[in-house]
Amino acid sequence: MALEHAILVSLLERPGSGYELAGRFERSIGRFWTATHQQIYRVLRRMESDGWVVAEEIGQDGRPDKRSFSVTGVGRRTLAEWLRAPVQPEAVRHELAVKIRGAAFTDAAGRAELLAEVTRYRAEHEALLATYLNGEKRDFPDPDALDVGQRLQHVVLRGGIAYERMLLDWLDDVLQTLRAL
Amino acid sequence: MALEHAILVSLLERPGSGYELAGRFERSIGRFWTATHQQIYRVLRRMESDGWVVAEEIGQDGRPDKRSFSVTGVGRRTLAEWLRAPVQPEAVRHELAVKIRGAAFTDAAGRAELLAEVTRYRAEHEALLATYLNGEKRDFPDPDALDVGQRLQHVVLRGGIAYERMLLDWLDDVLQTLRAL
DNA sequence: TCTTGCTATGCAACTCGTTTCATAGCAAGC
DNA sequence: GCTTGCTATGAAACGAGTTGCATAGCAAGA
Secondary structure, eight states: OOHHHHHHHHHHHSOBOHHHHHHHHHHTGGGTBOOOHHHHHHHHHHHHHTTSEEEEEEOOSSSOOEEEEEEOHHHHHHHHHHHHSOOOOOOOBOHHHHHHHHGGGSOHHHHHHHHHHHHHHHHHHHHHHHHHHHHHHHHOSOGGGOOHHHHHHHHHHHHHHHHHHHHHHHHHHHHHHHHTO | OOHHHHHHHHHHHSOBOHHHHHHHHHTTGGGTBOOOHHHHHHHHHHHHHTTSEEEEEEOOSSSOOEEEEEEOHHHHHHHHHHHHSOOOOOOOBOHHHHHHHHGGGSOHHHHHHHHHHHHHHHHHHHHHHHHHHHHHHHHOSOTTSOOHHHHHHHHHHHHHHHHHHHHHHHHHHHHHHHHTO
């Protein structure tokens, strides 16, 4: 499990409440590690009781109080230790690939519907690539003038961009293959 | 959940026992949908009681009996229905990306260790690409002489190859970035 | 001879992840 | 006035996935 560690990284980049973290997981970190607010709150409680993070109660008027978390020395050391450990082999789950192989066992109408679905899926990822490229222009306009953290964030974003480009090319290949059956 | 559907596809490609399925998930299907033998047995039992598959008891001498499963008409229809449904947005979990961003919060020694780990990880995926390319040469030597099922299997394999190539390029980018910090 | 490994299936316990629901006040729009 | 939506947190239940263990016979190698 690495949700704890993803949270540690996010809180080191900037302290924040569970709610704020959930928002970040929706937006930026969720690109490479997804989590719902339920998971985040549960894991945060465990991390707090293990002393990895501490909460600061912030009373707000008009809004519910929030608890802003920051990483402790223990949390930093835990992260450093995890960084040294080998990357776990990841569990691949590519539903579309299953569907494509499954298309061998349906009729022409079913394959036509799959083709339409792949087209829709492609458009979704084209939009995602566009937001990545926009984010890159916005956040990293001058790649030579970045600090260490920004350079690392940038290389991860480049990974997302490379992935989306590869995916779009492959989806074109899939569409051609389906049409040519 | 799509483990059921991955199993249906695999059993349509060729009927087999839970054990054989587990082997296929280790080797070929596991490239895009992982599962352990525990999951497979459990799901097979549910699928059997729902009438998606039927078992044929095969007594073997010297070895334990096995139950070979094949897909029923109900199973086929279930698969066809699932094929028509939209692809679910997948839960991305890219541990290495978390580690790379985490590297901003460790010292030079920690970053050196991460660099070594990325190098090891790269070698692993280089080997994986080699087995994909070998499999492609072996199973699809003449791309123009394939039936529908093989064409679809081939395009999925091409996806795997494209992914690994993209990943290797990106890992080179990561290594350069880490070295230049 | 002993260990390791393969075929073949399964139980039990646990952790992880998702979904649904609940509370609560405020702001914005219809 | 009513609904929708945002900030902010959490309980409860369920479903999915992992890990460890058990059985059992045979084959191969140290």
